[in-house]
Amino acid sequence: MVGFALLIVASTVAYVVLRPSPGDQPQLTLGGAQAADDTALGASGYTYQRSTSPDRTEIIDSTGEPVAIMTDGARTVQMYGPSRTFEEPQNTASKVESKYWVRLAPRPYHAGAEKEEWFTDWLSAARHDRSPDVLAIAMEYIEGAPVKKDNQGQQYSGDASFGPLDPLDPDGRAEKSDFYDYLGLTWTFLDGKAVVPEPDRLLALDCSGYLRMVYGHRLDFPLLGTNTPGEGLPRRAYAMAEFGPGVQLMPNSGHRARGLDRLLPGDLLFFNAGPVVDGHIEHSGIYLGIDDSGHHRFISSRAVADGPTMGDTGGESILDGAGYWAERWRTARRI
Structure with a gap:
């Protein structure tokens, strides 16, 4: 009881x-x-x-x-x-x-x-x-989140950066920081790809790396080391959206997605965030639910905020209205 x-x-x-x-x-x-x-x-x-x-x-x-x-x-x-x-x-x-x-x-x-x-x-x-479930774990990487370590002293959660500073990136920080970079551990994936973390990406997670940390490393959803179809979650957001596991909740028409009523907390969201407004996917996040103002809010790791946030730095984290991310939302997937 x-x-x-x-x-x-x-x-x-x-x-x-x-x-x-x-x-x-x-x-x-x-x-x-x-x-x-x-x-x-x-x-x-x-x-x-x-x-x-x-x-x-x-x-x-x-x-x-x-x-x-x-x-x-x-x-x-x-x-x-x-x-x-x-x-x-x-x-x-x-x-x-x-x-x-x-x-x-x-x-x-x-x-x-x-x-x-x-x-x-x-x-x-x-x-x-x-x-901790998907939603609680997702919040373990926001700004100011406390450090957690396992019995061997390995940090597995806590405030995450998006990636190292990069003057050539339009948003100021480099992509390509996966969960193993955050952990600082070498890794071999189910599809046989072996990877070595880059020291300057320690404690960093880009948008898709963040999803892979939450669902994959923390909750044991299978992960792939490549961007090919398979039983696991691919590396990049575009591959997750196009042929990732689970169920696509609405088609990617190249325009703003429709079907907010189909979403449930924990769904993966995919956005067009490039200079060309079309159906290409460059960003991903996790749907949290309806906030206290009645908006459909999500959390994602982004360069401008330097890490995971449900906040409004770098655009309001909502799918309704006329904001940047609402207009750039393209599709969703339930894995």
Whole structure:
């Protein structure tokens, strides 16, 4: 049973976490969660509602409360849980209050998977999981975020730069900083590509490197070292948008995307940010949800802000209205 509500404030991020009593604490592993025998809930009493655009299933419990949303072809699951508030007051007055906890199921969902053991086992554990999810992890790299290290002293989160200064770049900072650059670790990817970090990119994440840090390194979504189709997340934003894993939520017509109502927190967003206004993708981010002013807000790593931000440095971080990023938004993908 739930013991008490604890408010955690880490840097500028505030969110509420419900801690189970010690005797009821489930044993959890992100991505392939397994529940202890005495905490398994099973799927009895649930109602499953199918919807389209995109094809998905919503789980409703026996009291009529929503439990989760699963999208066909995607591992991302939007769980309903205690409300949290995400904010970055040094860069925006806007806040996002969210009841969604964005998790990764161990495999892509398909219609009817809610009847299969792999999914029911995962769901029963995920409902109790209050460890950092996609949204909380995304906030661990904003300006002023505290440093976190593992037991070996390796820093894995904390305030990230976009990249080293570059007088030749129009925005003043160089791209091509991936998660392994932030970590300062050599890496070999599933597709066999081996990479070595560049010292001047330590603690830096460009826009797609940031997505790969959150979903890949932190939550174990497979990553590719190249920009080719495959089961993992490619290196660059254009490749993620064009043939990345999961489900494309709307076509890239070369013009401003339509379909805000299709978005859910945790979706990947893709933008045209080059000198030519067309369908080419040069920027990516993560959808956070609707802020306290009613705007659709996202977070991304950008050069002008020198790192990840949900703020308005280098353009308002919203998809509606007539701002730079709203006009340059082209498509979205749920992985």
